[in-house]
Amino acid sequence: MARGVTLVGLFHFPSAPASPSLNDGAHRQRDGVLRPSFGSDKSSDLTSTVGYDSIIQHLNDGRKNCKEFEDFLKERAIIEEKYGKELINLSKKKPCGQTELNTLKRSLDVFKQQIDKEGQGHIQLAQTLREEARKMEDFREKQKLHRKKIELIMDAIHKNRNLQYKKTMEAKRLYEQRCRDKDEAEQAVHRNANLVTQKQQEKLFLKLAQTKSALEDSDRNYQQSVTTLEKIREEWQKEHINACEFFETQEWERINYFRNALWLHVNQLSQDCVQNDEKYEEIRKSLEMCSIEKDIDFFVNLRKTGSLAPAPVVYENYYNTQRNPTPVRSPVPVPISRRGPLPTPTSVPGDPDYATVSDYSLISH
Numbered sequence: 150m151a152r153g154v155t156l157v158g159l160f161h162f163p164s165a166p167a168s169p170s171l172n173d174g175a176h177r178q179r180d181g182v183l184r185p186s187f188g189s190d191k192s193s194d195l196t197s198t199v200g201y202d203s204i205i206q207h208l209n210d211g212r213k214n215c216k217e218f219e220d221f222l223k224e225r226a227i228i229e230e231k232y233g234k235e236l237i238n239l240s241k242k243k244p245c246g247q248t249e250l251n252t253l254k255r256s257l258d259v260f261k262q263q264i265d266k267e268g269q270g271h272i273q274l275a276q277t278l279r280e281e282a283r284k285m286e287d288f289r290e291k292q293k294l295h296r297k298k299i300e301l302i303m304d305a306i307h308k309n310r311n312l313q314y315k316k317t318m319e320a321k322r323l324y325e326q327r328c329r330d331k332d333e334a335e336q337a338v339h340r341n342a343n344l345v346t347q348k349q350q351e352k353l354f355l356k357l358a359q360t361k362s363a364l365e366d367s368d369r370n371y372q373q374s375v376t377t378l379e380k381i382r383e384e385w386q387k388e389h390i391n392a393c394e395f396f397e398t399q400e401w402e403r404i405n406y407f408r409n410a411l412w413l414h415v416n417q418l419s420q421d422c423v424q425n426d427e428k429y430e431e432i433r434k435s436l437e438m439c440s441i442e443k444d445i446d447f448f449v450n451l452r453k454t455g456s457l458a459p460a461p462v463v464y465e466n467y468y469n470t471q472r473n474p475t476p477v478r479s480p481v482p483v484p485i486s487r488r489g490p491l492p493t494p495t496s497v498p499g500d501p502d503y504a505t506v507s508d509y510s511l512i513s514h
Contacts, residue, residue: 215289222282226275233271240264251447252439259435263428317374324371327364334360
C-alpha cells in the first residue's frame, strides 16, 4: 500500500510519512502506519472491525512464525545432540587403526581425540540452541501477555460500541415511525376537517397531539442515543489509535527480535564450523609429523627376529639313509661316492684252482 493512502479517510487520521528501512536499526521508530491504514472498509459502517481483525490476524501469524522457529531450534538441537553422542561413541568404541605403531599411531590418537571433541562441541551447540529456543518462547509469551491486555480493552469497547449502535438504530427506527405517525395524523385532520363531526374532530386532534408528544419523546431519545454513540465512537477511535500504535511497536520488536535470533543462529553454526576446522587442523598437524621411515624402523626394532638365513634343503639318498639311520646333516652338500671297478684276478701256474680277491679266496672243487 502506498504511503499516505488510507482506508479510513473519514476518520481524519494523518497520513504516515515515508518510513525507514528495517536495516536502519531496531531502536529507530517511525510514525505509525497501522493507524491510518486499518480502519473500516466503509465509512458508514461504524461496527466494522475488518481493519482491527486484519491486524490481529497478522500478529497471530507472526506469533505462529516465532513458534515455528522455536520448534525448528528444538528439532535442530535434538539432531545436534544425537550426532554429537554418536560421534563420541564412534571415537571411543569403534576401532580405527588400533595396531598402528609410532607416529601414525599418535596421529590416529589425535584424530580420535578431536572427533570426540567435535562430538562434545555438537552437544554444547545443542544446549545453546535449546537456550535460544527458550528465549524465543519467553519473548513470544511476553508479547502475548502484553497484547492480551490491549485486546481485552478493544473487545470491551467493540462490544459497548456495537450495543450502543444497536440502541441508536432502534431509537432512530422508532423516531422515524413516530414521524410517520405524526404526519398521518396531520393529514387525517386536514383531510377530514369539513367531513366529520365535532366529536370526531376532537378525536383526530387528540391523536395528533399524542403523536406529536410521542415524536418529541422519540426524537429526544434518538438524539440522546446519537450523543452517547458519538462519545463511545470517540473513545473507540482513541483506543483504536493507541492499539494500532502498540501493535506496530510490538510488530517492530518481533521482526527485529526474529531477525536477530536467526542471525545469531547462523553465527553459532558458523562458529561451530570454525571450531571443527580448528580440530581438523590439529589432526593435519599431527599427520605432518608422521614419518613413514620412522614407523618402519620402529616396527623393525620392535619385532625383529634375527639376521640368520635358514639352511638350504639338501638331497638325501634313501638307501644311504637306511644304512645310516641318523646321518649327520652338513650345511655343505657332500658328494656321493661310488664303488670303483673290481680288480682283475691273476693266477700262477701250479697254483690250486682258486682265485683270490683282496683278502678273500674262492676254492673250486
